[in-house]
Amino acid sequence: MGSSSHEVDVSLPNPARIYDYGLGGHHNFAADREAFHQLLEVDPDSRTVVRSNRAFLRRAVRFCLDRGITRFLDLGSGVPTVGNVHEAAHEMNPRARVVYVDNEPVAAAQTRRLLQDQPNTAIIEADLRDPDAVLTAPATAELLDFSEPVALVMASVLHWVGDDVADLLDRYRRVLVPGSALVISHLTDEDLPEQMRRVEAIFDETSAPVTYRPRSRAAELFTGFDIVEPGAVYCSEWRAEPHERLAEPERSKIWAAVGIKS
Template sequence: MPERRFGEHLDGSADSSGSRDANQPSKDEVDISVPNPARIYDYGLGGDHNFASDREAFHKLLEVDPDSRTVVRSNRAFLRRAVRFCLERGITQFLDLGSGVPTVGNVHDAAHEMNPDARVVYVDNEPIAAAHTRRLLQDQPHTAIIQEDLRDPEAVLNAPETADLLDFSQPVGLMMAAVLHWVGDDVTELLARYRRALGPGSALAISHLTDEDLPEQMREVEAIFADTSVPVTYRPRSQAPELITGFDIVEPGAVYCSEWRSEPHESLAQPERTKIWAAVGIKS
């Protein structure tokens, strides 16, 4: 992927007339020399909303884990299947926490394939991810982005965009795909605060990095993320019931993401290669 100067295609800050989009962060607002997990993930998916530092970090990941692209792609495939599962249950509104850049296989694309009227609110606190999402959604109906920290549920739930698009008296799909491992604090109370806002029939979809089957390799991965803007915290599949307290976990339970209701072409002979477990629960 060719290098881009800040202000060209990557940050969208200059149009053909050379004017800067006021919704875009300036170079001074973001330290682009420090890799960020949202932008690393975007690069792993084949997106172009990333910087040289993010690409370098991903190539370091490939050195210690040649399956790194499989990891991000399998997680994104799980997200799309979870969205379809929600829609099949009649859930037509989604809150996607820690969404990153919705560039490849995103929630609103998956949702709108089945229901063009489905509503999606993305949430991410990374300025570049939020700015690019805002641009990508300009022509997308029933979608919005909130630049907030998911660790502040009140700010997320009380944002004007949330009030405009989501009706919490009706079931909501709360998507937390590959995001809780960037939250090092105790996440049980955080999840409880979101759970209390959701009505009966709502769904919670979680996917989470784990080191339980490949501990040595994941220690090397952890060391790479220690040099990014957000270090990683692993949690095992056995912690899924605790994280999804208040929800009835649906079959097949907490499994590696390539095993969660996957199509034959999405399955892996060694599912632990994804390093990410996934689970979905329904609030009764």
């Protein structure tokens, strides 16, 4: 994993690596696995949560490609596991361009390794809360042309940004031309508050405590974008095939929405 691996505190669970383990990945440590098993104790649907979110991401990528958007900026992309943005995009369009952004050393190192032989892809090791570093990175300039529509992907990441996200979203929004897409999925406690308080307590012991935001915040997060049908819904409901839907959608704990810049 290169020199970045020396920066990793393997005793402190990290949400990106916990998510990787939940999806069946191998880029995680004992502390991450223990944290996920703690999550399973308070929420037996934890694997369903991460899988439903990943399935939404694939559908959102296909939606963007159907609209002719072929450039993707994936913020807080996490550890590479099956169904990443470039895999979903290249199934439909091998010329689609994808820039991943993550500041977790294992996620960045493993993504870099995964992309070695993948054309039209790159990883930037940077904090999404520093838009200038992301937007001025050489890989961004090389692969993304902001004079054309770009899909800004923030899948299951904004709940790790604890402070106000309005200014952060505005700084990214300003570089996007009309027709660009914003893809967001976000943990919420609105329908299962007691269970999600126990989940929150587990994440309080990791490198990134969680901040829940309800579906009612979607309009604010999507300022400047027209949210497409079916609106802000649980991720297992967003343009899903019948076999992808959950009988009780709130079990996914994550709402999702996609907007097009007007």
